[in-house]
Amino acid sequence: MAKDVARPSTEVVGQEASATQKAYLALRRMIVVGELQPGEKLKIDRLRSELNTGASPIREALSLLTSDLLVERLDQRGFRAAPTSHENFVEILTLRCELEEMALRQSILNADEAWEDALVLAHHKMAREGRDDPEQFEERHKTFHMALLSNCASPILMKFCSQLYDLNIRYRYLAGNALNYQQRDVSTEHAAILEAAVDRNADLAAERLLSHYHQTGAFLNGLFTMKDPEG
Amino acid sequence: MAKDVARPSTEVVGQEASATQKAYLALRRMIVVGELQPGEKLKIDRLRSELNTGASPIREALSLLTSDLLVERLDQRGFRAAPTSHENFVEILTLRCELEEMALRQSILNADEAWEDALVLAHHKMAREGRDDPEQFEERHKTFHMALLSNCASPILMKFCSQLYDLNIRYRYLAGNALNYQQRDVSTEHAAILEAAVDRNADLAAERLLSHYHQTGAFLNGLFTMKDPEG
DNA sequence: GTCTTGGGTAATATCGATTTTTCGGGCAAT
């Protein structure tokens, strides 16, 4: 599924994924990391030449990103990167907490060995391979958090959580990137969440997960309001 | 100015909608009411001639419907209407209850006169104009339910609820259409929900809303398992 | 008789070009 992450390079290998898929992944990455800034007009022609592809794949990729709330469609006037705002940030954080708590509790309720194993594995990979490459860490980090929820037996809820995760990560990049984020001792928090989850203690796991998000949220919130571009 | 974002929706269909917009609305309706059956292959050419438009608008509309979970994209084999299943139905019902309760409580917490007025109006329109035209009733019914949630100050949550609403309505059409549904005395239930909402009694309103959904759900569930097409 | 292989058919993904719409500057009228 997430085997070959699209690189920003101009290299085009047409045999693996469809042009639309490649454009989708590339554009999503560019928006999430801030290469395409909030509110920026997304001109088809420019993106077309930048990604070395046709107009149709770009259009289709932008349509798909619309549903991820990363791109907005202006009727008859093309597309633009979704704008950001303080309210939007708070909304995402709040929703994320509520939906993930729901999913986590359900996951733990359905707990079985396979899930437990996958969880431990995801945590291990994040802790180990993440030290060197920050980009790898981001990937593993999302995998770990999704693994926590993956046993909730609700694909739709998972989709919502995944979307909100990406939206949130975008704010993290925008606030100033993941460097200062990693200064906080998130490893300890992750380990604590994992522990509670494998112990099948739903209350404790939920409490720790929410605390994790609230701390990250408060941290970013501070940065955001400090350099609020809206005034 | 910066607010006129045109996302395809059930709302106002401008006289000069784009071909994509028209195709999106038409296809969505066809899937929701079952003209296009679950799992059915959606051939571009056929739809193109059926809707009198080009291939590009169809493709783009199908892409948008993918994010509404009404259409699935098969890797390089085109599109098909999302399949249905008992699990999927239960999942939608469960999620809907949880998210709508969340939104309703927040809505009531933020209650003000404007919201109250809009709510009463929506209920009145549903009760009055809905008697004659079943299709009108569906429209008003959704408007009323969304009005209940609309004050939650969370556009994303609203979007989720709206999506789940459409997915649920699809099952209602598939189970055999809205006729037998209206036999139950839903008017009374709606009135009761409205009453609790305008009284700003969150607990009571939530209880009544969920009861409303659970009854409808159980009703459809019975029909569904009885004539389960999957066997 | 069943499995494999090869060709034919149909549908999709993509591209290039055309048409329609929008945006911005400049000119005229008040």
Next chain:
DNA sequence: ATTGCCCGAAAAATCGATATTACCCAAGAC
């Protein structure tokens, strides 16, 4: 001097066509 209108340029939406890909059926081999 300001406001409203018009025209040129640019961008987006759509259309028609092509090449690639997957699917299906038949023929031959084991």
